[in-house]
Amino acid sequence: MTAQYDRSIADEILRRVAEGEPLRAILRSDGRFPGKSVFYTWLDADPDLKARFRQAREEGADAIAEECLEIADDGTNDYVMGKDGLVLDAEHIQRSKLRVWTRLQLLAKWFPQKYGDKVSMEHSGPGGGPVQTVTRIERRIVKPDG
Numbered sequence: 001m002t003a004q005y006d007r008s009i010a011d012e013i014l015r016r017v018a019e020g021e022p023l024r025a026i027l028r029s030d031g032r033f034p035g036k037s038v039f040y041t042w043l044d045a046d047p048d049l050k051a052r053f054r055q056a057r058e059e060g061a062d063a064i065a066e067e068c069l070e071i072a073d074d075g076t077n078d079y080v081m082g083k084d085g086l087v088l089d090a091e092h093i094q095r096s097k098l099r100v101w102t103r104l105q106l107l108a109k110w111f112p113q114k115y116g117d118k119v120s121m122e123h124s125g126p127g128g129g130p131v132q133t134v135t136r137i138e139r140r141i142v143k144p145d146g
Contacts, residue, residue, distance in 0.1 A: 005042050009033060010049055018056040020063030063110050068100045 009032060016026045026035045034042070043050045078093055079086040107115035125131045 003038055018059040020060045064103050067084050068103050071100050071143040
């Protein structure tokens with residue numbers, strides 16, 4: 001495990017994050033990479049690295065979105081040879097749907113502004129007109145007991 005900051009290691013991590021690879025998988029893939037807590041210490045100590053990591057995350061999200069299209073468009077294993085010829089492989093299709101759905105759900109959570117559902121509320125008054133506000137001032141005279 002590398003504890004001391006290494007620019008070339010950090011650059012490789014950022015490159016892989018930008019390609020859509022999960023940070024956790026990257027850090028566990030090679031003994032050269034630091035642990036997660038060490039990497040986050042690097043980020044806290046270096047504002048430039050932190051900004052580059054944020055940018056890599058955004059690029060990685062776009063890569064994941066593109067991967068969703070690839071998964072959805074790939075029908076390679078949708079049919080298998082059965083005893084009566086080609087048969088639809090429903091399990092493979094469902095697995096592909098799950099892979100796309102999982103990625104889209106994560107993107108919506110990680111980057112709701114870009115990949116989340118747009119929610120808007122529209123306020124209108126009677127008949128679709130402008131909202132009317134009414135201000136009422138009440139005055140009360142309170143008599144002291146006694």
